[in-house]
Amino acid sequence: MKKLIAIGLMVITASSLIFAQTATPGIDKAQKHQRARIHQGVKSGGLTKHEARQLNKQQIHIQREKRIAKTDGVVTSRERNHIKHEQKRANKNISVKKHNRFERRNKS
Numbered sequence: 001m002k003k004l005i006a007i008g009l010m011v012i013t014a015s016s017l018i019f020a021q022t023a024t025p026g027i028d029k030a031q032k033h034q035r036a037r038i039h040q041g042v043k044s045g046g047l048t049k050h051e052a053r054q055l056n057k058q059q060i061h062i063q064r065e066k067r068i069a070k071t072d073g074v075v076t077s078r079e080r081n082h083i084k085h086e087q088k089r090a091n092k093n094i095s096v097k098k099h100n101r102f103e104r105r106n107k108s
Contacts, residue, residue, distance in 0.1 A: 022070045024080070030087050031066075035059060037094050045104040051097040058090045 038055045041047035047055070065086060069079035 022073060022075055024066060024070075024075060024083070027066060027080070027083055027087065030084075030091075031059065031062060034087070034090055034094060037098070041094070041098045042104075046098045048102050048104050051102065055090070055094055055097060058086075058093060062086050062090060 038047065038052055038059070042049075042052045062083060065083050069075045069083065
């Protein structure tokens with residue numbers, strides 16, 4: 001019985017360590033916030049359809065980078081920094097495109 005409990009605890013500990021190495025809560029939160037900003041920009045008319053399409057492609061690229069980083073089971077600090085750099089670039093692009101001179105004429 002003691003061996004079974006010990007093995008169970010080892011499995012739980014190992015699985016939590018693996019999850020902790022691939023968890024990207026800060027990156028996930030930032031990406032969710034960026035997608036909400038894009039959606040809000042489309043809704044308010046601050047983004048044209050073309051701009052929104054470009055920004056969404058950038059978000060898909062970041063998602064792909066994140067998935068690739070997680071494939072080996074460990075998101076290294078270098079991979080994490082690369083993804084954060086891509087997110088900062090996307091964040092700047094969202095701001096620039098939301099506040100440029102182009103607006104959607106038909107906001108529906």
